[in-house]
Amino acid sequence: MEAPVAKVLVVDDDPLILKMINAFLTSKGYMCFLASNPDEALNIVHQNHIDIAIVDVILGEKSGIDLIQILRKSYPKLPCIVITGFEDEKTARLALDVGAYGYLSKPFSLLELLVNIEGNIRRRRLEDLRDNYEDNLQKTISEKTEGLRTSLDLQHKIIEGIVKAIGEVVEVRDPYTAGHQRRVASLAMSIAQVLGLPQETINAVYLSALLHDIGKIAVPAEILTKPSKLDAIEFELVKRHPRVAFKILENIPFPFPIHEIAYQHHERLDGSGYPEGLKGDKIRLEARILAVSDVVEAMMSHRPYRPALGKEAALEEICRNAGKLYDPIVTSACVEAFKSRGFEFRLIEPSWKYWEDNKSEKQSKLSEPCSERL
Numbered sequence: 383m384e385a386p387v388a389k390v391l392v393v394d395d396d397p398l399i400l401k402m403i404n405a406f407l408t409s410k411g412y413m414c415f416l417a418s419n420p421d422e423a424l425n426i427v428h429q430n431h432i433d434i435a436i437v438d439v440i441l442g443e444k445s446g447i448d449l450i451q452i453l454r455k456s457y458p459k460l461p462c463i464v465i466t467g468f469e470d471e472k473t474a475r476l477a478l479d480v481g482a483y484g485y486l487s488k489p490f491s492l493l494e495l496l497v498n499i500e501g502n503i504r505r506r507r508l509e510d511l512r513d514n515y516e517d518n519l520q521k522t523i524s525e526k527t528e529g530l531r532t533s534l535d536l537q538h539k540i541i542e543g544i545v546k547a548i549g550e551v552v553e554v555r556d557p558y559t560a561g562h563q564r565r566v567a568s569l570a571m572s573i574a575q576v577l578g579l580p581q582e583t584i585n586a587v588y589l590s591a592l593l594h595d596i597g598k599i600a601v602p603a604e605i606l607t608k609p610s611k612l613d614a615i616e617f618e619l620v621k622r623h624p625r626v627a628f629k630i631l632e633n634i635p636f637p638f639p640i641h642e643i644a645y646q647h648h649e650r651l652d653g654s655g656y657p658e659g660l661k662g663d664k665i666r667l668e669a670r671i672l673a674v675s676d677v678v679e680a681m682m683s684h685r686p687y688r689p690a691l692g693k694e695a696a697l698e699e700i701c702r703n704a705g706k707l708y709d710p711i712v713t714s715a716c717v718e719a720f721k722s723r724g725f726e727f728r729l730i731e732p733s734w735k736y737w738e739d740n741k742s743e744k745q746s747k748l749s750e751p752c753s754e755r756l
Contacts, residue, residue, distance in 0.1 A: 386677075388503050393423045393449065394465070395441050403436065406492045407499075419505035420441075420449040429454065434502055436495070437482075439466035439473060447480055447654060454481035459509065462503040465490065478618055485615060486586035512599050516630055523634060561678060565727045567591035569716070570675040572725050576715040577671075587668045593698050594672055596630055596646045597623030609686045621656050624648055637665075647672040650707040670709040674700055674716050677708070679727070690713035692719065 387410065392403050395418050404414045415430060417423040419441055426432070427661040435453060449678035450462045464477040474485050483505065484498040535712035570591040574584040598606060601623055605616050612620065624645045631742035646669035650664060655673075665673075679697035699716055704713040720723040 387411040388499075389415065389430060390499065391411045391415045391423060391426055391432045391435040393420070393435065393441065393446065394415045394438040395419065396438075399438075403492070403495070404502060407496075410496065410714045412499075420444045420446075420452070423449060424452065427457065427460070429657060432457075433501075433506070434499055434500075435460060435462045437462055437464055439464060439468060439477070445573065447476055447528060450477070450482055451480045452522070459506060461497050461506050463495075463502065465495075486629065488544065501602050501604055503594065505600075508603075509600060512630075515665060520633060528732065545722040560684065563592050563595055564673070565683070565691060566594065566675045569679060569725065570671050572598045572719045572723070573671050573675060573712060573715045574668075576718050576723065577711070580669075582638070585666065586640070586643065587671050589638060590640050590643035590647075590668055591672055593631060593640060593676060594647045595626030596644070597625065607686050611687065621648075624657050642666060645669075647671065647676060650653060652706050654707065666711075667709075670712050674708050674712050682727070 390407055390412050392400055392407075392414055394400050394403075397418070400416045400418070400652045404416055407414050413424045415432065417426055422438070423435070427435070435450075437450055439446045441449065446464065446466075450464070453460055453462060461483040462481065463486065464473075465486045465488060466473060467488040477485055483502045486495060488497065511532040546633075567588050571584055571588045579587075598620075599658045601620055605612065605619060608616070624647065628641050631644060634640075642665055645657070647662065647666050649658065649660040649665045649669060650673070651665070651670075653659045653661040677700060678696040681691045681699060682693055684690045697720065700708050700713045700716060704710040
């Protein structure tokens with residue numbers, strides 16, 4: 383007997399809806415488990431390996447929102463899709479807050495339901511790959527680091543390899559932004575050089591930029607590549623990526639606070655950014671540099687929802703909002719990198735040995751165009 387595509391729990395107090403969804407999904411190769419109330423649903427989940435749950439908001443005397451909260455607490459990797467006859471923003475946000483990965487209003491098309499199920503199952507499998515990757519990565523680091531603490535050169539080589547490997551994870555999932563992190567890193571490093579920052583800070587800026595979007599591994603690929611404007615719920619999912627990046631990076635023993643810089647790269651000077659709404663000097667300087675670099679590169683590059691806007695439009699954007707959204711000193715350094723130092727987006731591969739062995743030579747080259755030193 384052929385194995386099912388996935389095991390789906392459907393919870394609804396309407397037997398006709400249960401019958402309809404069961405017939406449709408079964409025809410698509412899924413195995414369905416049906417429940418009319420939260421107690422039945424919990425009993426099924428405890429006894430079976432469920433891949434995804436579809437939950438109605440109103441389940442008699444009990445709430446489907448409460449059920450999702452219980453499921454997410456006991457089974458944090460179980461994706462849940464909400465279906466409801468009450469379409470309102472409050473219910474949608476409440477479902478999102480408790481951990482729902484999808485939201486469908488009745489009446490919905492069965493094809494729409496299938497797309498949500500398949501997207502979330504792919505997401506869960508990617509999360510499992512990410513978790514396994516992170517576990518293996520941290521295990522490897524733990525095993526290797528002890529024997530390499532006395533050799534700075536070897537330790538730096540390991541860090542370079544880890545950064546490249548992690549950074550490529552996002553690019554593999556989103557071909558539209560391939561190279562984005564490396565291009566942002568080149569501009570961020572150039573800005574840091576224009577500012578005359580210490581080499582340790584420049585290295586921190588560069589490594590952070592290479593990893594700043596790693597949290598997007600937790601965002602469904604269909605959202606990352608959507609060719610139109612995101613709706614409010616999709617944008618909320620995207621806005622979670624700095625927190626995911628923080629979680630992935632915080633336990634890796636980098637020599638710089640990479641996790642904090644990546645966490646803050648969407649913060650804005652006036653507090654309008656996310657995830658914490660930090661203001662002014664509460665945002666790390668490295669993150670303020672990364673924020674400007676990120677915006678400029680994004681505007682100068684093609685995206686699935688718009689063509690490239692060009693260098694002048696990007697620089698006009700950061701200058702117009704200097705002091706409001708972006709650090710004015712960082713903004714000026716960015717403009718100088720392009721206008722006075724001839725910066726161009728080029729993928730750079732700086733050598734750690736170069737950084738350590740040629741400090742005096744690097745300092746003497748600070749007067750040269752940035753594009754020549756990348």
